[in-house]
Amino acid sequence: MKIVALETSNRSHVKRFVRLPFDLYQNCPQWVPQLEDEAYRQLDRNKNPYYQANDAAFFIAENDGKDVGRLCVMHSRYYNEFKKLSNAFFYLFESVDDQVVANTLFDAGAAWARERGLTLLRGPLGFMAADGFGMLAKGFEHRPAVGIPYNHDYYPKLVEDLGFELEERVYSGYLSLPALRQNFPQKVIDVAEKVKQRYGFTIKIFKSKNELRRWVAPRLAEVYNRTLTHIAGDPPLRQAEVDAVAESLMIIADPKLLKFIMKGDEIIGFLFCFVDISKGIQKARGRLLPFGWIPILLDFQRTKWINLNGMGMLPEYQGLGGPALMYAELFKSLTEFPRFEHADLVQISEFNAKSLNELTKFGVDLYKTHHIYRKAL
16 A cells, blocks of 8 residues: 655646546446546645645555545644634545555545644535535435535445544435425515515626626625624635635526625625536536536536525524525525426535524425544544
């Protein structure tokens, strides 16, 4: 067994790291590759804004000349300084079903983290806010939503046998849209209309991606930080990270499915739905060029799946009927797009009990579970 510590400036090293999952999942119909450009950008220290304030190391396990596993370990200085912690994160873990491979990779990653004075290893956690996180522990028979991690069913055992303990469960839910359209409570729509009239709330949507990009770019960081980061006490997103996230989301964005709740000229909430193009990405093998954009574009136009991947409201407005307004707007969006029949509501923490309870009331089946793990170094 040999561990290769990647030089991210070495194109051959980076290619090995990016292409390794294609061998591991070649016979797995559920797996969806990353878009190749995005996968390379994550390792590029000049293009990924994560490296402006942080560091990361990448390792490949090689056995008899064959790559059999990989691991990324991150030193998120910005996070640690804000939280007064000494955590390392792991991400992009892949391995054959071999405990020795997993042990060797994590030993290398842990040694790198300890050299930097880090005392706890947590993950899987991504580089930026829009990165999917966690290790799939339930729902292996289902294809993942765009950007959400998928892994073989033996992965949780590999890390648990290494001594990692479960820190948090994260749920994704399935919603039948024909059933929602038929059974959505009129009472919620009525309450939402009263809330809009009483407090002067309006809904802003866009006709084109260019219009969306121009309007959202200077505002997204503030609204995200004010609506979501306070929940877990996380540090505010930096503008460079928000710009990178927004640009990547434009690939799967239909402007009419992104809604902003306004109070005058102020954004007080948002509801983000994205077209699920995971089947198209599978057909393209993760490559946009030279012809991968064709099945992706066709899937964008034809898919019956949609992902609900962001909902938030400023804390000071949450007690004014905000949830009813959010769900009523979600219902309107889905009614305006009758071709969609299935929705994947992605990655809600077990600690967000209020949201989970509200979703189950609307018939959401929590059909996938991801785990976040932790281990003292």
